[in-house]
Amino acid sequence: MQAPFSLLDAENTLASPVPVPAGRATQMLALTILWHPDARRIGEQYIATARSADIDVNRFAPLFGAPGGRCAPLDQRRVARDSLRLRRHRDDGVSLLLPQSRMRVELNGAMLAAPETRCTPEQVDAGLVIGLGGVVLLCVHWMDRLPQDSAIASVRGVSAAAIRVRELIRQVAATDLPVLLLGEAGSGKELAARAIHQASARCREPMVTVNMATVGASLAEAELFGAGTGAFAQAGEGSVFLDKIGKAPQPVQAMLRRVLQTREYRPPGARTKEAARARLIGASDDDLHDASFNQALLRRLEALVVQLPPLRARRCDIGVLALHFMQAWSARTGGAPELPLAFISQLCVYDWPGNVRQLGSVVQRALSVAQAGEAPDFGTLVPGVAGRPARTRPGKLGAQAVLDALEANGWLIRNAALALGVSRPSMYKLMEAHPAIRQIGQIAPAEIDAALAAHGGDAGRCAAALKTPSEALRRYLRGRMAGKVS
Structure with a gap:
């Protein structure tokens, strides 16, 4: 496994600035966790201090960390053991070399299919948003210093x-x-x-x-x-x-x-x-x-x-800022609904002409929509932005793509259909034909109870574990509760 900078290294520690002249050639390529199922991991970073070495990104490497904290891999089942390889070129462009596995890899919201995708230096300057397995979002960007603890809590960000x-x-x-x-x-x-x-x-x-x-x-x-x-x-x-x-x-x-x-x-x-x-x-x-x-x-x-830099100049901070707004909402309302990963990806890719203030407003409106039981639509919340992907023929979608879309969108059928660019009736047909997706009526009540107990009563996580749509599971649970009350 690739090792990050070490807390035991007297010359390069997590709290040490790296005095370098301006320009990409002397800057370090960095990976920041924009989104992760474990919210505590959001904002952790890996800094490639060696300019010429490739970076292999997989379930077990590299190790991401925060100042003063432990370093750990992504450690997500949906992230493959085979590596997505990042290669820095002499002109400071970066190539993405796909792994041999079937893991879904996205770049700035679009799924990659070619074995190698080359990004220009200007694209890296803007920050590359990479989605892995429908569960993790990373930002590839430059750093001219190593991460530091923030002594000023109101100015959030790891960039x-x-x-x-x-x-x-x-x-x-x-x-x-x-x-x-x-x-x-x-x-x-x-x-x-x-x-x-x-x-x-x-x-x-x-x-x-x-x-x-x-x-x-x-x-x-x-x-x-x-x-x-x-x-x-x-x-x-x-x-x-x-x-x-x-x-x-x-x-x-x-x-x-x-x-x-x-x-x-x-x-x-x-x-x-x-x-x-x-x-x-x-x-x-x-x-x-x-x-x-x-x-x-x-x-x-x-x-x-x-x-003060614009938000588009520090794209790697969007995950940290979005999480802050979600936590503030939760503190005010007593809890915040989960937002689909596809929506978070759109947050991270957008350029935000209204900067942090606009981001906060959109996140709060999205939470309000989700709280009402609807799926937040980025194009509706940010007027002028095409929030919906182009329509896709259902026959062109593989079984893994359907499963990835459901995993990435909390097993909500409407959200997964939007992410895939298919209608809801087409989504139902794709699910019925999928060998791994189960209807709620096919699952024994004892298995449902065991999954609920294992996930602390969280219906969303229970649905993911059972591989069944969360809407159907919630209807089943409401019906069962109504039966007990009557």
């Missing part, structure tokens, strides 16, 4: 980009200079501002937030500089976070420049000046280097700049 942002936040929090946060809408600028405030010496004082895009020009001055009620007065020695600072009216921009220059301001209607003791943190998703923004203010804000 090199996420690690860099946390490092910058720690550095910025140790100073008292103004900060400018730049990034696309939804990329987490307010979370970063709160992380800076909480990690600073001002953390016991308030952080007051003002969205300049929602404050009218007539009220902006009072909102910021009002005596006793303005943001600077309320923050005291804490922090003032001005979101969308590029939308601030020109007179207010001039006032902010003077505040940063003199550390004083005059409240509207007042005769005396007040001391501005709060630290200013600004954020923008606009280009501030034009005539519409006060360039003298910009030069002072640029004392410290933190650039």
Whole structure:
């Protein structure tokens, strides 16, 4: 088996940054677990420190780990013992060489059939999403440092980009200079501002937030500089976070420049000046280097700049973020339904123009749909995206493909049919003809009871163990319960 970096290696540990110059040639190829039946494994990584060696991915290798944790293989029955081989080329493209087994392998949501598929360097830059056996999703991407424990819980992610942002936040929090946060809408600028405030010496004082895009020009001055009620007065020695600072009216921009220059301001209607003791943190998703923004203010804000990467630039973080939103839903509602792997795969492949905020909204809507007993459809939840695959002729589908689709979709017939691109009636016919799939009426009640006991009463896992549709199993259990009540 291939061994990952070792905690016992004095030069390369899980907490050690790897100082390398920019460019792919000196970066390490990494595998991150985007999704796994054991949610605790999501976000674990394998880093290929040797540039020239192939990476064999199978049930027992490589070993994936997290900082400070154990290293373990994927260890899933649906992942074959024969290896999917990843080969890095001199131009930094990567080839996927299929195993000899019948394991289903997907690349960015499409099933692979050719013995070798070559991906361009640009595709690897974007992150390759690989599905194995209908149970595991991996992301192939670059890392310029080894994984590190996150001391800033609000900035989630295992990517090199996420690690860099946390490092910058720690550095910025140790100073008292103004900060400018730049990034696309939804990329987490307010979370970063709160992380800076909480990690600073001002953390016991308030952080007051003002969205300049929602404050009218007539009220902006009072909102910021009002005596006793303005943001600077309320923050005291804490922090003032001005979101969308590029939308601030020109007179207010001039006032902010003077505040940063003199550390004083005059409240509207007042005769005396007040001391501005709060630290200013600004954020923008606009280009501030034009005539519409006060360039003298910009030069002072640029004392410290933190650039928040878009989600499409850190695709390997999507699994960790999606799991976080699911866990938050579960904490609020007392439990979260499982989402089909095909849907999770679409989450991981999509480019997310609305970034983390959009991802969170889609995951929550999907959970709401699933909670109501329906299958979440990506194309419906993300307008403009073709969520349904092209129709497939049932006769072209092999028995293994049918079984894989059911396994990947929690043995829900509708979800499996969507994943295969067939109608529900066609799916029923495929299941009836399959030698390994059983109708609920063919299974002895004692076997059903044993499977329920073995899986803690979880009907979804019980259905997978019995190889029977979960809808039929749930109807059977409801009917049996109704009989006991009556």
